[in-house]
Amino acid sequence: MADTASPPPPAALGSAGVAPVDGLALLQAARDSGMAALAVENLARLGGGASKDMWRFDLVLERGERRALVLRRQPPGRPRSTQGLPSVAAEAALVRLADAAGVPVPQVAFELPESSPAGDGYAMEQVAGETVGSRVLRLPELAAARAGLARTCGEVLARLHGVKGHEALGLRSQGPVEALDALEARHRQTGQDRPVFEYALRWLRSAMPNEATRVLLHGDFRTGNLVVGPKGLVAVLDWELAHVGPPEYDLAWLCVPSWRFQRPDLPVGGFGAREDLLAGYEAAGGTPVDPGALHWWEVFQTMNWGVMCAGAAKAFMDGARSVEGAVIARRASETEFDLMRMLAADHPAWETVHAG
Amino acid sequence: MLDDPPARLIEDEVRKARGAGQTSAFAEKVAENALGIARRERELGPILAAEERARLGELLGGEDDLPTLNWALATALREGTLDLHDDAVTDHLIRTAIAKLQVDQPTYPGFRALCD
Numbered sequence: 001m002a003d004t005a006s007p008p009p010p011a012a013l014g015s016a017g018v019a020p021v022d023g024l025a026l027l028q029a030a031r032d033s034g035m036a037a038l039a040v041e042n043l044a045r046l047g048g049g050a051s052k053d054m055w056r057f058d059l060v061l062e063r064g065e066r067r068a069l070v071l072r073r074q075p076p077g078r079p080r081s082t083q084g085l086p087s088v089a090a091e092a093a094l095v096r097l098a099d100a101a102g103v104p105v106p107q108v109a110f111e112l113p114e115s116s117p118a119g120d121g122y123a124m125e126q127v128a129g130e131t132v133g134s135r136v137l138r139l140p141e142l143a144a145a146r147a148g149l150a151r152t153c154g155e156v157l158a159r160l161h162g163v164k165g166h167e168a169l170g171l172r173s174q175g176p177v178e179a180l181d182a183l184e185a186r187h188r189q190t191g192q193d194r195p196v197f198e199y200a201l202r203w204l205r206s207a208m209p210n211e212a213t214r215v216l217l218h219g220d221f222r223t224g225n226l227v228v229g230p231k232g233l234v235a236v237l238d239w240e241l242a243h244v245g246p247p248e249y250d251l252a253w254l255c256v257p258s259w260r261f262q263r264p265d266l267p268v269g270g271f272g273a274r275e276d277l278l279a280g281y282e283a284a285g286g287t288p289v290d291p292g293a294l295h296w297w298e299v300f301q302t303m304n305w306g307v308m309c310a311g312a313a314k315a316f317m318d319g320a321r322s323v324e325g326a327v328i329a330r331r332a333s334e335t336e337f338d339l340m341r342m343l344a345a346d347h348p349a350w351e352t353v354h355a356g
Numbered sequence: 357m358l359d360d361p362p363a364r365l366i367e368d369e370v371r372k373a374r375g376a377g378q379t380s381a382f383a384e385k386v387a388e389n390a391l392g393i394a395r396r397e398r399e400l401g402p403i404l405a406a407e408e409r410a411r412l413g414e415l416l417g418g419e420d421d422l423p424t425l426n427w428a429l430a431t432a433l434r435e436g437t438l439d440l441h442d443d444a445v446t447d448h449l450i451r452t453a454i455a456k457l458q459v460d461q462p463t464y465p466g467f468r469a470l471c472d
Contacts, residue, residue, distance in 0.1 A: 192359075193426050196449055198433035202440050257466050264466040313360045323373050323383070323390050326366045330393050332359055333456035334464050340446075340453045341466070347443075349450035353470050 019075040021055050025118035026071065033110035036062045046070065052088065052240070056126060059109070069109050073121025086170065089114070091239050092122035094169055097216075102159045104235045129227035129234040134261045136228045137270045145232045150272020152233045153226070153254060154280025161215035161247050162285055173244035175211045176296075180204055183304055190310045196336040197310075200303045203343055209293040214244050221250045223259040223269040248289060251277065252297030257338040258305050258331070299342050306335030357408065357426045357452075358401055358459060363394035370394075396459045404455040411448045 023040045030037040039060040046054040055071040074088050085091050089111045099105050106124035114120075130136050137146070174182065180201075187197055219241030227235040254277070260270035268277045278289050313329035316322070361369075370387045405422055412425035420428070429448075432438040438445055457467050 193357075193423070193430040195426065195429045195433055196453060198430050199440065199445075199449060202433060202436070206440070260465065262465050264469045310359075316361045316365070321361075321365070321369050323366075323369050323387050326361050326369055327386055327390050327393070329361060330359055330460045333453065333460045334466075336449075337453040337457050337464070338466060340450050341470075344446045344450060347446050347450055349447045350470065352451060353454055353467075 019119075021071065021073070021119070022117040023057075025112075025116050026057070026123070027059075029112045029116055029118065030059055030110050030123070032113065035059070035110060038062065041066075052121075057123075059123075067109070068126040069123045070106065070126050071118075071121055071123050073112065073119040075119045076115075076117060085240060085242065087114075088119075088121040088240070090169065091242075092124075094166070094239050094242055095122075095124070097163055097166060097169075098160055098236070098239070101163045103156050104233055105239075106235050106237070127227050127235045129229040131224060131227050131237065133223040133259060133270070136223060136226070137261050137263055141230050142228055145228050145230055146271045148232055149226075149228065150268040150274075150276035151280035151283075153221075153268065153272075154251075154277040154282075154286070155284035156233065156236065157218075157221065157247070157250050158281045158284035158286030160218060161250070161287075163216045166216045166244070169242075171216070171243045173214060175214065176209055176246060176300075177211075179245065179249070180208075180300065183300065183307060186307050186311065187303075190307070190314045192310055192313070194310070194332075194336070196339055197303060197306065200299060200339045200343065204296065204300060204303075207296055209246075209248070209290070209296045211246060213247065213287060215247050217243055217245050217247075217250050219243050219250070220253070222254050222256065223261070223271070226269075246293075246297070247281075247287060248293050248297040249301075251281065251289060252294055252301045253304075255294075255298050256301050256305055257341075258302075258334060295342075299339065302335050302338050302342065306332050306339070309335065357405070357422055358397060358456060363397040363401070366390050366394040393460055396462070400455075400459055404459065408448075408452055408455065411451065415444055415448055 021043055023043055026043075027037055027040045030040075037059050041058045041060055043055055043057040046056050052072060052074050055073070057069055057071065059067045059069055061067065072088060072091075085094065092108045092111045095105050095108050099107060106127045109123040109125060111122040112118050112120060130139060130142065136142060184201055187194070187201070218236065218239065220238050221236065225236065225238045226233060227237060254269050255267050255274065257264060260266060263270035266272055267274055274294070282288055309328055309332035312325050313332065316325045316329055370390055373383065373387060409422045409425065412422070412429060413419070416425055416428050416432070418425065418428075429438075433445075454467075457464055461467070
């Protein structure tokens with residue numbers, strides 16, 4: 001991920017809590033993949049999540065040529081999360097499949113071999129654009145990009161969902177029944193009494209959609225994981241939650257109210273209309289989507305984000321304390337609000353907002 | 357019922373982070389945000405909890421405290437002993453969702469859109 005609008009923090013090589021990248025092992029991996037690489041320079045941390053980090057670096061090639069690359073990796077010795085792919089390096093194979101299908105992705109440069117001292121991961125080309133959701137929705141220079149973005153997202157998802165040959169990746173496969181069971185189990189694991197989640201679960205059970213087809217899913221396709229430039233969608237990032245399931249899973253996740261930021265009036269990621277998303281999806285060969293099924297999945301996905309926030313509360317109370325964790329925990333209430341808006345929009349109790 | 361972590365633990369965590377010399381502008385913004393939740397919880401929490409407790413007492417009967425009544429509501433919804441289309445249940449859930457957001461995130465755009 002490259003973010004031209006906000007420069008990344010200065011190099012944090014070896015600073016507290018961050019395992020440095022073994023630059024020589026990185027260089028070796030580039031050479032083993034057949035690149036005529038002479039050196040790794042300007043290695044600097046870009047940030048990253050709880051389990052993975054991102055580093056930018058220049059790969060110096062023969063004749064003074066340089067390639068600006070980004071390493072996405074998990075430091076050596078860190079256990080994998082159980083939700084996603086078997087390794088970060090395995091993500092590269094998936095990204096190549098998506099690339100071949102015409103999904104905009106950062107091109108994979110090379111993978112780290114198994115048990116590399118540099119960790120588990122892969123290097124990709126640096127892409128220029130904006131990812132931070134609130135800026136994607138606000139920057140004036142992205143106005144034209146925003147106007148076509150919902151349709152583009154539909155087209156891109158249709159291409160991804162049409163990918164064949166993903167079976168070799170061994171991704172988990174879930175239809176609506178398994179997905180709902182898993183969501184309920186994750187909610188139970190938080191140990192929290194949440195009447196709104198129980199209400200939503202009852203509604204979801206009473207309105208199960210028919211399952212038509214299962215396709216390759218990105219699994220986290222939303223504002224924040226989309227790199228947007230003045231000309232439109234530049235790349236789709238963060239493939240670690242990819243799995244197989246109903247197409248509406250991806251389409252609905254993009255419509256969760258929490259990623260609309262300052263534009264609650266634009267249901268698709270805060271930048272577009274559902275009609276545009278679905279028109280792009282069908283124009284690019286996607287199976288026509290039943291609006292009722294999409295609504296079911298939007299309710300499901302809103303609760304899904306809510307359970308993630310509730311999980312942050314449990315993690316905090318179990319001792320993994322951080323200020324950011326506390327703030328995310330206290331966002332579970334926004335999903336309770338959104339769930340009630342979705343399931344009981346016409347109830348007179350909403351009038352109390354005006355009265356209050 | 358307001359969610360965990362409670363105001364006291366949020367304030368402790370911000371104090372610790374600042375004491376450890378946390379300086380980035382982003383981290384400071386998150387800390388301010390966290391302290392706002394804690395402040396509103398201290399200001400509004402007791403009255404909102406009393407209102408929620410009163411609604412639940414009417415809905416379910418009984419003199420139990422808020423956590424017990426909230427557990428009873430969650431259980432009744434889970435087990436199907438309360439009807440999803442019961443107007444009084446929906447009324448309570450909406451009022452409680454609004455109350456929680458007034459503490460946690462009064463600037464949530466979807467909420468602001470409704471207020472205007």
